[in-house]
Amino acid sequence: MVTIKFDLLGHNNEVDLTSRMLPHIWCSGCSLGTNVQSFIRGAISAGLNLDREVVMVSGIGCTGRASGYIEADGFHTTHGRAIAFATGVKLGNPNLEVVVFSGDGDLFAIGGNHFIHAARRKEDLTVICTNNSTYGLTGGQASPTTFENTYTPTTIEKNDKPFDLVNLALGAGAAFVARYTSAHYKILPRIIKEALQTKGMAFIDLISGCPAIYGKKNGYPTGEIMVQNFLESSVDIVPDDEGTYLLPENTAVHFDQGKGYTKIPVGIFRRGEKK
């Protein structure tokens, strides 16, 4: 039997991780590792000094812990309040690059009101939503992006229709709206860089998976299958002639219980003015 000496293993971008908080709490196969990695690479490529210029704000849940693992100033707020907190930070010191890094339950259930209003007010924030369609930390209950006809411990028979986060962000007035999956780790740093450099609210719907709980019941039982599922079902969007108007049926994510994701429209849905 091989014993892995975890303390001797290195991490990519180790200096930008709060090493004393590691190992993290996330399960194997979880998207959050790649999402944090992609964010760090994106922030560095945007020329930001994580240590001095960036404030990482997160809410509650698995994703909420990310602010504690990234070696930047940060705040782990109460459930749903990441955007409200970030608004205060940005108005308090507009020179800071304020990033909200949180999950779908946190940002769109309990925190939904803060999201739409911050988008409407054009708060200069970058909001990255690790959208895994479930409440992972509390055990896989339904979130506002849980798909119809999938199983969760709190929606035994049926689920209501999920939010299409891209459409929601476009409607609320976000300046930059993109969707990719955690499997797009090569493209993501570039997308995150562009989001960070956008004036007004930049939103990334980062489709992610929770193979340990939600995926196990609903079609992608391991991280490996999840990544394959993401890549196979991702479809690059083709904007219409004006490049502005997208029908909801073109932006919605489709999911089939047992098969996993069947269609994930990915790309940049709206580009905003640069800072």
Add this chain to the structure above:
Amino acid sequence: MSENKLVEEPRVLAGPQFNSGNFAVAEAALFAGLHGYFGYPITPSTTIMERLASRLPYVEKPGAFLQAEDEIASITAVIGCSWTRNKAMTATSGPGFSLMQEGIGLATFTETPLVVVNVMRGGPSTGLPTFPAQQELMQAHFGSHGDYMVPTFAPNNVQECFDLTIEAFNASEALRTPVFVLTDQILSTLKERFLIPKKENIELVNRSSPDNPHITWKGETISSNLVLPMNCFGEESKAFATGLSHDDTGHVDLSADTYELLMNRLKEKILTYQHLFPKPEKYLIDDADTVVVAYGSTARSAKYAVNSARKKGIKAGLYRLRTIWPFPKDDIIQSLRGKRIIVVEMSSGQLIWPVERYLKQDVEHIGYLRGSVPPPSLIRKKIEGVN
């Protein structure tokens, strides 16, 4: 560049003023160096917000003003603004104060300096807008879940609305804690003469930092073991905080020792410096047989009643609390134990709890619920023993 903007006003108005309690609160906040106001309109607190909307962004060293989508966002944004090393506040009334409890818990646990002004009106729920009441005394202490204590000051005239708001900012900065100012609907609209002192005559405290760990307040050095120097966002030292149990660096630590130490320190830092908080007003209590205990607008009526009773030869006095929490238990025991006590409040029974608890004797009570201060005649009759 923009012709529509108001002419830049001085941040601090000078000299005597004739205006309302809410006006005085807003001007005191500017005096104290307020940088961020985040709020949601609710009567009778709204005129604080309106005053700051027309002042804060347009004065010298302007600050940020935002009407947020609700009170939860307001208090959370206040916390965020405070972490950029700026003084921040909000003002609200009963229903909004209930919504803010979540953020208040977060602020106490992350040791965030901020000020919340609660202009009390009748409750519960939407209650009795917009008539005065004093039903949030217990909520100020126990409103959020978990054990914590927020220093709570209660003015009873417009001058004190000014003075105690400055005290609140100083206490919040010195001790890294939220501080409440409890006023009520009467004080919010009551206009009186008050004086804005010369800037050099008022001490203003700024929170400690890693570079400047030892700050003083009222001549006393604040212990950096009890009140940790605050790292703020964008500065050299890393700043991190969480609503989870945490160690001194602000990072998550759920161990029993860390949690117990943290909880004890948070309590200790408030109790250690409570002698610096506003002192109670003791009016004719030395020779008094009967003492009325009250705070806020109610105490104005009570003082009138005490004077009337004195004219009739009855030895009555008034003990008016200016700091509600932490409750001045040693002083109240020393000053009042053994005397006949009448607690008067615009609540069916909140102030009476700590008074009874600490005096350990029978206490008479007027719990007035008619949307106004209890009339002096009612209090005088109680003092006289006529019911």
